[in-house]
Amino acid sequence: GESVGLHLPTLSVQEGDNSIINCAYSNSASDYFIWYKQESGKGPQFIIDIRSNMDKRQGQRVTVLLNKTVKHLSLQIAATQPGDSAVYFCAENGLDTDKLIFGTGTRLQVFP
Amino acid sequence: KAGVTQTPRYLIKTRGQQVTLSCSPISGHRSVSWYQQTPGQGLQFLFEYFSETQRNKGNFPGRFSGRQFSNSRSEMNVSTLELGDSALYLCASSLQGGWEAFFGQGTRLTVV
Numbered sequence: 001g002e003s004v005g006l007h008l009p010t011l012s013v014q015e016g017d018n019s020i021i022n023c024a025y026s027n028s029a030s031d032y033f034i035w036y037k038q039e040s041g042k043g044p045q046f047i048i049d050i051r052s053n054m055d056k057r058q059g060q061r062v063t064v065l066l067n068k069t070v071k072h073l074s075l076q077i078a079a080t081q082p083g084d085s086a087v088y089f090c091a092e093n094g095l096d097t098d099k100l101i102f103g104t105g106t107r108l109q110v111f112p
Numbered sequence: 113k114a115g116v117t118q119t120p121r122y123l124i125k126t127r128g129q130q131v132t133l134s135c136s137p138i139s140g141h142r143s144v145s146w147y148q149q150t151p152g153q154g155l156q157f158l159f160e161y162f163s164e165t166q167r168n169k170g171n172f173p174g175r176f177s178g179r180q181f182s183n184s185r186s187e188m189n190v191s192t193l194e195l196g197d198s199a200l201y202l203c204a205s206s207l208q209g210g211w212e213a214f215f216g217q218g219t220r221l222t223v224v
Contacts, residue, residue, distance in 0.1 A: 032211060043217045046214055098160045098167045101157070
């Protein structure tokens with residue numbers, strides 16, 4: 001069936017370092033991907049998205065990389081800050097454009 | 113502009129009861145999607161509405177239903193509540209569905 005998975009359930013990084021969160025997706029037909037950040041007690045917050053006709057997209061301190069050959073997605077956070085501590089989810093649109101399929105999430109912990 | 117608003121934030125219900133959750137999307141957004149989030153299953157798609165029509169439905173039993181009004185506000189209903197329905201129910205709005213979906217804070221439902 002359709003699935004999106006994450007390699008690392010928990011990632012611990014030192015403040016100021018760069019973070020890389022990885023995601024594997026299984027549906028070759030997916031043409032849209034999103035990264036969300038979810039803090040405790042809050043709903044997922046949109047971070048950045050990318051379409052399948054792109055390999056890389058940059059935002060403010062974040063970069064998403066898409067490797068369609070190996071069906072891999074990554075989120076890079078530059079100069080990680082304590083406020084970046086949260087659970088990060090990747091999502092794909094799968095066979096349907098009307099819904100998102102979410103990965104299991106990676107918890108990012110930032111320590112001083 | 114205002115974000116996605118979900119009410120109520122918290123609910124406690126007894127098994128067998130029914131519940132109605134409400135979602136007001138971002139102004140101008142016509143697509144509303146509902147997701148269930150649990151520690152064991154993660155974020156799972158329930159259904160998506162666009163212009164008062166259900167376009168897509170996830171793999172949930174018929175006890176879960178929804179609707180969308182002409183002003184794009186949406187409600188979801190769960191009948192004959194079970195303990196396993198305890199979860200965070202999230203609503204996401206977007207212009208056309210799937211793409212650039214923005215989430216509300218969620219409604220935390222506890223079934224006792």
